[in-house]
Structure formats: C-alpha cells, structure tokens
Amino acid sequence: MKRPKITIVGAGNVGATAAHICASKQLGDVVLIDIAEGVPQGKALDIFESSPVDRFDCRLVGSQSYDEAKGSDVVVVTAGIPRKPGMSRDDLIATNAKIMQSVMTEVKAKCPDSFLIIVSNPLDAMVYLAHKQSGFPKNRVMGMAGVLDTARYRSFIAAELDVSVLDVQAFVLGGHGDQMVPLPRYTTVGGIPLPSLLSAEKIEAIVDRTRKGGAEITKLLGTSAYYAPAASICEMVEAIVRDRKRILPAAALCEGEYGIEGIFVGVPVKLGGNGVEKVMEIELNDDEKAAFATSVDHVKSLCDGLG
Template sequence: MSEPNGKVAIIGSGNVGANTALLTALLGVADIALVDIADGLAEGRALDISQALAILQLDDRVTGGSDFKLIEGADVVVITAGSPRAPGMSRVDLLHKNATAVKAICAEIKKRTPDAIVVVVTNPVDIMTYLAWRETGFKPQKVFGMGGLLDSGRFTHFLSVASGALPSSTKAIVIGSHDDNMVPVASLANMDKRRFRDLIGKESLSATVDQTKHGGAQIVKLLKTGSAAYGPAAALSTMLNAIIVGDGQNFSVCCQPHGEYGLRDIYINLPAKLGAGGVEQIIELKISGKEKKALELGASSIRDMLKELD
C-alpha cells in the first residue's frame, strides 16, 4: 500500500469519531489526529488503532490527545463532537446544546487550520454545518456535512433487502434535511438501470422509504444505550477518501446551494461532486414533483431552525 498522502483531524473520539479513524486508516490515504476534551480518550483510541494497524502491517500514523495543536497541518478537519439527542429532547434543545461546542471548535479550526476543508457530523447537522461555515468564514464549498450519504446507504440497504438485489447493484439517493423530512428519491432508485417501482411495486417501495426515514431511530431503539456508529463512520471515511484522493465521486452531501433546486442561503443534503477542493459541483437530478415539494418542506424546516441560532 502506498504512503498516506494527507492528514485528517477528527474532533471527537466517541464511537463515530473512533470508527471513522479506523476505517480511514484502513484506506491508507491519510495520517490521522484524534482530539477529545475527555482526558485520555483520544490518546487511548489512537493507541488502540495504531496497534491494530501494526498487526495489519499498515503505515498510517494515528495520534491522539486533548490539545488542539494536534489538528495543525490537517487537510480535512471532521467535527463529530457534541451531545446526542436524549429522550424528550427537542431538536431545538439539541441545537442550543451543541452550538456552543461547535463555535468553540470552529475558533480553533480558524486559528490553526485556515486552509482546511471542514466536514461536520454533529447534529442537527444541517444547522451545525451552517454554523461552522458562519463561524469559520471559510468558502462554502470547503465546509459541508455528512448526513445524506448515511441516509442513502440506509435506503440502499432496505431496497436490497426488499428486492434481493445486491447493494453494489443498487443505486439510491436521499436528499433534503437529515431528519424525518428527508427525501428518499424513490422515483430514480434503480438496480442496473431498472427502476425499483417496476421491480418491487409501489407499496413495497413506499415501505422502504418509511424504513429509511426511521432507520436511525430503529438502531437507537434496538441498542437502548447508544446510536449508529458504523454507518456514519463508513459514510465519513468514504467522503474523506474522495477528498484526499481527489477522484471526484458523487454523494449526497449537506452543502450550500446557490440556486440549485431553487434553494440558497441554507445547508441541505443534495447530490454533489466531492474532490480535493471540497464540494466541486452540485448536481441537479430530475426528481418528481412530489419529491420537489418534500425537498422544499425540509428546506423550510431548516430555515425555521436557523432562526434559533444566535
């Protein structure tokens, strides 16, 4: 395997941050720095991952600690830090709780890595990504979030289960807000260019849409103490690979549109080309009228939430 050709800093060393570090290290494209304010957590995760890499004979360097100096020199900074949504907590409550942490992190990013790309994971991701863009002052194409690719993976999974199709043959995307207003684009979902509405019927297709919308909540319910970690980490490592390698792959990304889909001045999940410069292009799909209305509904919800920011 070739030498790593970049550096990724991951702020937050919980399950998502640590698994992202491991999966990214396995790709062999970047050295990784883990940062967490919890004493010993990032250092312990880094040591564990480093020993795993030694067993696998991989040469990525993984460091960890609580000092933000570790993020210096990073090509990409990932923000996973923040509190999960507790039972009974509204999205507005979560917004206020996590906004404080994101603001403090962005001050460090702006000071220490002024040329980096920033990828936000902290929820509510549509709002936290907007906040990160505002607080860093970076160009919008260099600040974006992870949500749509995870939702798209869930949609792909449920379509695969419903139809028996291989996930690798299944093409599906989810756009819009990263919440119950998300838009699984059922009209374009296909297996080897055969539409799923013809393969499994409208009723089964509608069921996969509902499963996708509640995919994260289902995992939380089953785990009882915790939430999804492997799916988010897989989505993040895939995005990081596209950025570091610069191969221009297309994903659903929480990005800032400038008129695409009739939207602007918000962050929302849309199909985008990711590369070394960040979001290199937003791609306009020919979605149905119903899906367009659902996208606009999600955008309206995001605008309402943005009013809660200081």
C-alpha cells in the same frame, strides 16, 4: 510522499470508528481530539496497535490540544451530545451549537486551509453554523448525512430484493431528519428502475424506514448509530484526499440551485480534491418538489433559531 492529515474532533463511538476506518484504508495520518482526558490518546494508541495486523502504515495521535491538528487537510467534527431514545436530532441544537462554536474557533486558528466535514446533529444547522463561524469558502464546508441516509435506503432495498447492495444506486435529498426525501424515481437496481421491481406500498415502507433509520438504532442501542456514520464519513474523506470526483449526496451550500438561497441542505454534489466542486441539479416532479420544500423549510427554521 507526504500523507494527508485528517483530524477528527470527538473521540466517541462515531469519531473513533471513523479514525479506525480512515487509518485502515490508509487515507492519511489521523489526529483524534477530545476533551476527555486520556480517551483520544488511548483510542489512537489502540488503533495504531492494530496496524501490523490490518497492514496499514499511518500515524495516529490522540490529544486534548488542537496543536496536533495544525496543517490538517481534512477536519471531521463529530463532537456533541448524542441522541438518546425519545430524542429528535433537533433536541440537541442548543448544546451542540455551543460546542460547534468552540471547535470552529480552534479549527480556524490551527487548520485554516482544511476541508470541513460536519457530522454533529442537527446536521444541517450545524454545518450552517460551522460555515458562518469559520468563514471558510463554501466548497470547503459540507455536512455528512446524505451518504448515511442513502446507505440505509440502499441497504433496506437490497434486503427486500435479496440482491447485492453494490447493485443498488440511489440518493436521498433534503435535511437529515424525518423530512428527508428518498427518491424512488431515481433509484435503480442493476440499472432497473425501482418502481419496476417493488410495489408502491413496499417502496413507501422502505422510504419510511429510511427516514426513521437513526431512531430505530437509537431505540435498540440506547445511543446514536456509529458504524454506518463512520463508514459514510470515510467515503467523503476518501473522495477529497484521493480526488475521486464522486457524485455523493451531502449537505452543501445552495446559492440558487433548486431555488434555494443561503442554506446548507442535502443535495447531490461532485466531491473531489477541491471539496464540493459542483452541486448537481436534477429535475423533480411536483410531489418531489413539495417534499423537498418541506424539508428545506424545516432546515431554515433550525438555522433561524441559531440567531
């Protein structure tokens, strides 16, 4: 049986960690691409040499050339400059837009039937650009942010309540930035609504920390986070290559859902073997609608800035 082929563009911390996780979970053969001579080759070889210990059978290849990516089932794009302390995700837009255009030219030529998972920041604008540049149908283009933002939100709740993260169910709407919209009203712990377990003040503190979760790590590390982003990438890859039909938050193209037209933004979707198979619409109250609208407006402004 032929294994799925997963190409990861960008062999930095996020891309290389995602490659390791995808291989160790045996999601498919992995191609790691980067412009830095020797870096993707070395990291791919290093991951492969861990396979006897981690007990996985996957082929790993590193390259500067997209020829190795031919026939990929999934292409993950992490390429771009990372954040540094004091920078917002939006500060990266000009440089990363040029990189995204270059990557999409190669992907369109070498991997025309692939699913695209965009990770480069500012996320929502980059996935919008990737969709325009690739011409791929909307079900095959998505952004990884909601899974990461929700993972941070769930982690903070579990720590506050001293419970297993497995019992915390939640999701985050909106753009991947300070305007993201965690939804306490739809958050449960072992089936118990979060507002029944924590005060409004504690919930708001967790929501605020979630919004600033990336900046908190950047301040400590001096660069962007990579373990949680890489794990979040692999959850989406797994949903596609194993047709899991997962309900996950992702940056998807809305065409009328939530009253949004023509914008990629974080919403809950059904993610399976056909990519984004459905955008799941939920009822929002007035406060949630207002917060979501603010986030969507910010995403629109970034997309408009791309021209």
